[in-house]
Every structure is written in structure tokens, then in C-alpha cells.
Amino acid sequence: MGVVQQRWFPSVSSTRVAYHCNSFVTELAADEARIAAFATAPGSGGRKVYAQARKHFKSLPRGECAVFRGLDDHLGEDDPAT
Numbered sequence: 001m002g003v004v005q006q007r008w009f010p011s012v013s014s015t016r017v018a019y020h021c022n023s024f025v026t027e028l029a030a031d032e033a034r035i036a037a038f039a040t041a042p043g044s045g046g047r048k049v050y051a052q053a054r055k056h057f058k059s060l061p062r063g064e065c066a067v068f069r070g071l072d073d074h075l076g077e078d079d080p081a082t
Contacts, residue, residue, distance in 0.1 A: 039049045062069045
């Protein structure tokens with residue numbers, strides 16, 4: 001973070017960047033753990049996981065998460081090519 005602070009941001013801004021990066025990574029890791037637990041639960045399968053993902057993305061506030069809401073159908077899509 002020191003490099004980011006020295007090159008691009010004054011100290012207050014770098015603190016904010018660090019906070020948001022930490023929050024993003026922490027929540028991403030938590031989401032990964034929740035998805036893994038859901039996907040490996042008895043009776044769960046790919047379709048249920050994707051249905052839950054679609055439900056989650058559609059529940060996000062449109063005004064705060066416009067990009068995710070605009071892609072919600074695609075983000076929760078079962079893509080057999082992957």
C-alpha cells in the first residue's frame with residue numbers, strides 16, 4: 001500500500017483505497033466460502049447454485065449496483081462452455 005500511497009494518492013485517499021480493497025477481498029473470500037458450502041451440501045447441484053446466484057444479483061439495489069444488476073442474468077448463467 002505504501003507504493004500506491006507514494007505514487008498516486010495522498011495519505012487520506014490511500015487509507016480509503018486500502019479500506020475498500022480490504023472490504024472487497026474479505027467479502028469475496030466470504031462469498032467463495034458460502035458458495036462452496038452451498039454447492040457441496042447434500043441435494044445441491046449446479047442448477048441450484050446458479051439459481052441462488054441469480055437471486056442474489058437480482059436482490060442488489062439497482063441504484064447502488066447498476067453494473068451488477070445490468071448483468072444479473074448473465075452472472076447467474078450456467079455456461080456449459082466453461
